[in-house]
Amino acid sequence: QTGGLDVSDLPQDAQMLLTADNLIYDNDQSTITAAGGVQIEYAGNNLVADRVVYDRATSRVVARGRVQIIEKDGNKIYADEIDVTDDFRDGFVNALRVETVDKTYFAAESAERSGGRLTTFNNGVYTACEPCRDKPGKPPIWQIKAQKIIWNGESKTVRFERSRFEFFGMPIAYLPYLEVADPTVKRKTGFLIPSASYNDELGFGVSVPYYLALSPTYDLTVTGTYYTNQGFLGEAEWRQRFDNGQYSVKIAGIKQQDPEAWSPNTVNGSEDGRGMIGSKGQFRVNPRWTFGWDVLAQTDKNFSRTYGIDGFSDTVQTSQLYLTGLDDRNFFDLRAYHFDVQEDVLDSSPSARDDQQPWVLPTFDYSYTPDMSVAGGELNLDINVQNIYRDQLSLNKVNGINPNDTSRIDGMDGLASRMTAEAEWKRSFVTSGGLVVTPLLQARGDAIYTDYDATTVNGITSFELNGTPVGSDMRSSYYRYMATAGLEARWPILFSTTSASHVLEPVAQIFVRPDAPYQDKLGIPNEDAQSLVFDATTLFERDKFSGYDRIEGGTRANVGIRYSGSFANGWTAQGLFGQSYQIAGANPYAAPDLVNVGAYSGLETDVSDFVGMIGFASPGGFAFSAGARFDEETFDVRRTDLKTAATVGAVTGSLQYAYIEAQPLYGFETDRQEVTGVARIKFDENWSGFASGTYDIESETVVKNDYGFSYGDECFIYSMTYSRSENRVTKETDHSFGFRVSLRTIGDFGTSSGDFGSSF
């Protein structure tokens, strides 16, 4: 529909209803004069005025005195006098204001409307800001004053001629000609707002996007960007939507004019013709199943990140193809991965990571829990298939007692696949005294096939731990099993007073198992169990490894006590403390591992470290939680994670502290200790500010801090961001500054990094 009085498509037999205090029907001049609160309703358009003269001969309707027209599409027009044809198609208006259904406002000394389509405002003003109720004279934040504003219902555009842009009433830009889409239109072909950017190597860049709304379900956006140093970058994105999903395809390419802008031995510096093609898609087959993809292929590993290709510019761009199903208690996920680490160092450099990332074709997880109980207990069936291919060995020497005499292979070169099936049965019995006893049975079988490249075989056979060779058992296939008989006992005790209630739940678990096969010699790859953090949530896990590649064997007991408190005033508290004991068999966390995963984990000693956590939260938004691991003899803190968040008045803040003692064999020679603070302040309904900082205590550098503030109301958003990061080793800092101005219905300008919403 169009702006202004559009009645062209009226039903032919529409009748006009006119009510008034008094009506004069002059037959000779054939005019009808209505006076006193005149209301006219005609095909959905309503007109209200003090006096209306309707000349039936010329079929003109002249309304005077507080005239207000509400069109069928909701636009409201206020004027002193209106002269319009009786089908509202043509006419002119003096001293009018228009308020469209999308809350945009026109005002003008006069306006003409012709053919029911074209409304021309003379000496008009356009803004999307609400007029200030109590101070009507006060200029809105922004407005566009123009000698002529043409609102074309046919082409659905609003054109300003000889206009000037005013900000808080001060003219700041003179625009001889500006055309924007009609505010009531949702999609329209045309130029989008250009954006600017600056970067040392790329130079100053201006990008102009052109949008083609080809159909309500698919569109194409073509963007041209010219960089002063590197030349012209072309981008095109096709998007299509269906009723059960959507997909998009994006291509981009450039012929770099000045690769020397980057330092010589970098990826960016050694390329000239560069490009990418990427696609994302997601479809919901039915309420339980979805499949989708997010794939990227590019000429070199750092193109999309360097040129900020939207949607493909992450530091680690994970390409994947997946089919996922989830219902009630069962889960199915079949997924293929490829990882593109968009780093600028060449593959030959030691710190390069990209070429050592695997192809995962596929990883498959299926977990099934039958609804019916089996022998009175719950049966869980889990299947995992993992098929990894890598064409570059990732081996490095880490310093143990003396440097370079401990190896670490976190990525074998060649092919390795594993199929695992695991079943677990458990049932709880509650005695009359409230003791909960849970017997558990578990069985698992793995089939592992390896086809290593010679360098990997050599790396494994010559693997050293603190200078002593570890020994390997290289086979092309391994078959291993695990069977567990477990028992868990808990006795939760409830202490309740009138104002609070506390539960203390002592828990003891024992798992009797054989040792995990092939655990004392290297050979089986470790791809999905490379991380091991022993904390309160790991204590009562039956298998504390984080993946299927390693199995926890031997007889182990976990003992601890869990606390939960809830108070009448809404506060809640929780806690847990405990320890784990390797009672019989070999301690799997002391066993050799290609990534030394057990080293310094706290589980490598038969009597493990102590682990604990406490947490409390108030209904008012304050929360504190702390987790820690203490040495079993000296009670020194080996690792701790603190986190607190609070809302005090207009300020919401959060603080996070982490301390992790050095784990050299595991890849971290020094302690890691950092604190991060975030504060968000809402000054008033429109103004808000943001500040965040990360301070590395070990190297006493503020690694990263960001500040930002933003003003936002119904028609205008301004945000400014400043972020600074410093490398803790080289102390070299770099700053980035962003701003974003957004005028509702006109467009937004500024750098993407300045987008307040996304970065905070």
Add this chain to the structure above:
Amino acid sequence: CTVRPLMATPDVTSSGVASSPAMSSIAIAPVDTRYGQQVRNHLIFLLNGGAGQPASARYALDLKITRSSSAAARVQVRTDNEPTASLLTMTAVYKLTDGETGKVVATGKREISSAYDVPRQEFAALRAARNAEDRAARELAEQLRLALGQDLARAGAGS
């Protein structure tokens, strides 16, 4: 203050408060994420001891599970400030409604954090995060069970 085993059967307790049978008569509404399902599966076992979901339950439990992970430590092993250790926080907001009276018996929120390292191998990093979700979900289910027990005890003592 009264002290008694949380899971004791009615005839034993002095205050005559029956909570364990009530605990096993809670139907949990389905959730739509993997980690949310982990919390729900564990909670179903903890409440029913393996007997599966109750056919006609007196109480209805509505669970909203969300998770967020934040970098705990970045170390210069990587030049581009990638995290090397992260903290995954899983939050459950629950509402327990009495099916017979339609009244809300209790609402509450519990949060559990589990730490994980972020290896240089991206696939291992994804599986580490997934494992952290599973651990946090199991421990969160444990806390929810105790919380529900306390809520029912307070409601039971109250009515």
Add this chain to the structure above:
Amino acid sequence: QDSQSRLTGLQLSGDKPIQIESERLEVREEDNVAVFSGNVSVVQGPTLLKAGRMKVYYLQDGGSAATGSANIDRLEVDGNVYVKSENQVATGDSATFDMKTEVLVLSGKEVVLSEGENVIVGCRLTVQMKNGQAELDGCKDTKAGGRVKMLLTPGSQNRQ
């Protein structure tokens, strides 16, 4: 139909013959009044007026009401007045018509004037017979709050 659907108006002019019929007629010479009652119908050319009762007041200039030769001063009609002219129909509770000023006043709880599909509803319709101007006022007392309603087909539609 010519370009303007002119309202030929309720032309009850004084100089054309008027034919009046009614069930009863009572003449009161001394008051110069003739009272027609019972299904009164008055026809003059294309205009027809029907009502329950009509009182005709004659001028004092000597003519006698009985013979109809006297000049009519004014008419008072009541009891469901129905006036029809060429293409207009007006209804109301009562009406008065003053021959000298040629002003017809139709009033009542709901006075309706319709012409084709155009309908006007109000409480007091004052028609100037000389220039065909009709003024309709709302009823001050009724709940309609003295509002006049008019439903008409915009002229421009017929012209397309």
